Amino acid sequence: MGFSVGQVSRMAGVTVRTLHHYDEIGLLTPGDRTRAGYRRYSAADVERLQHVLFYRELGFALDEIAAILADPGADRMSHLRRQHALLSGRADRLLAMVAAVETAMEAHMTGIELTAQERLEVFGGFRPEDHEQEAAERWGGTEAYAQSQRRMAKMTKDDWERFKQEAAQTVEGFTAAFTAGEPADGQRAMDLAEEHRAHITRWCYDCTYEIHRGLGDMYVADPRFSGNYEPHAEGLTPYIRDAIHANAARAGE
Amino acid sequence: MGFSVGQVSRMAGVTVRTLHHYDEIGLLTPGDRTRAGYRRYSAADVERLQHVLFYRELGFALDEIAAILADPGADRMSHLRRQHALLSGRADRLLAMVAAVETAMEAHMTGIELTAQERLEVFGGFRPEDHEQEAAERWGGTEAYAQSQRRMAKMTKDDWERFKQEAAQTVEGFTAAFTAGEPADGQRAMDLAEEHRAHITRWCYDCTYEIHRGLGDMYVADPRFSGNYEPHAEGLTPYIRDAIHANAARAGE
DNA sequence: GTTGAGCCTCACGTAACGTCAGGGCCGATG
């Protein structure tokens, strides 16, 4: 008994070449060979292969996988814990992205018949639709997002303009604090961050500190936000993010 | 205005070299250059980059991504639909894996103090624990799995032996049908598949046709199952899977 | 006894970058 390369490759859904490769680099050396030199994989070998593929799926390099599997201090339970942490992290991200796409689809459909043109008229290039998608992508908040959608949908043109003006004021404040050289974890910057959070809560949805931190990170990462802030002052976007984080830290959690 | 390579790389979380590479292969050519030859990325360029990274994350090759993004017939909505399908597929798989690891952890902890030794004694190598983990990995059934756990936990040594005997009978039947050359989608094979499904439902949990199909696939993929079937006849495992699929198709959905 | 499927070992090819090397741009600073 024991399995040949072909059998193992079919079981595990990899190519024969991959098995050869893993043998070459010593990641998975079959326990035995026939007298003809054929590789013979034991059940234990196949189990090891499955662990390899598991970690590979999660994006680990082969030498890292070798290190993980070689660790003698790692018992079955610690492996499971590690795998669980890695998997749920990935799953969270994916679910957030799914939610983002769903809401984007919704926004796309409803937005068309409602206000697409009008919004463009009012805001020029700043399209809330675009921001909504990305926002959802980060905090994946099905709940908060739905809330936001409902409120936003009811807003009139006047509301939009007031909303935008308030937002602009906050940005002004941040710009002033930033160019004045005040630290991002200073009193003023944190107060502005809190004001920003309140602004969102008032107009859009209940913005927790956690969500707020997510927003801050996104501002830096997304050019549609940073592109709106950076023209005021180079480096303003990370400054705002840091202020948000400092404010969240101040607030407790 | 417009962004430099460094700025874009920081925004998107990629290296400068990656942007150079995408420029080289024509996947993402910056809209403009300064007189000094510096790349200048427009907001549209950055958006394109985000789409590229999105599909890259999902495992597409760069030339495939180029094709996707080049498709003139693809409007925003069809992109969203595609992304949604891809994402939810991945998310499903990940969630199933998370559930699998969770139940494996549970089984590991409770199993040790309960019956680990006894089960080993009875089955000599065929450890239901191991099978449970892998089963859960496929159909990720929190519900069905919990049910199974509860029922299994109550089984006595005698129950286990009857269970195993029934299982062996089914395998015998499959082996006979297989070696007799009867097709996997034939009457006999499908009946055996149905019997197998009933067997699981009786002893373990409510095995729907969908779950059953998942099991069939797993039997082929996992050496702990295939290793138990293949000794009866080479090729028996895929035969059983095909019979299960045929039976599920016959049953309607 | 030969034939076809499966296995072996080189060995070069490829995708998607990483990593220097050698050399311009440019805003601040002495």
Added chain:
DNA sequence: CATCGGCCCTGACGTTACGTGAGGCTCAAC
């Protein structure tokens, strides 16, 4: 105004994780 540090440029070779044959052995089956 020189120069210094940071950012940018273009080659060009290195790396990872295999893909893809070439040429030849093995083995169950007809």
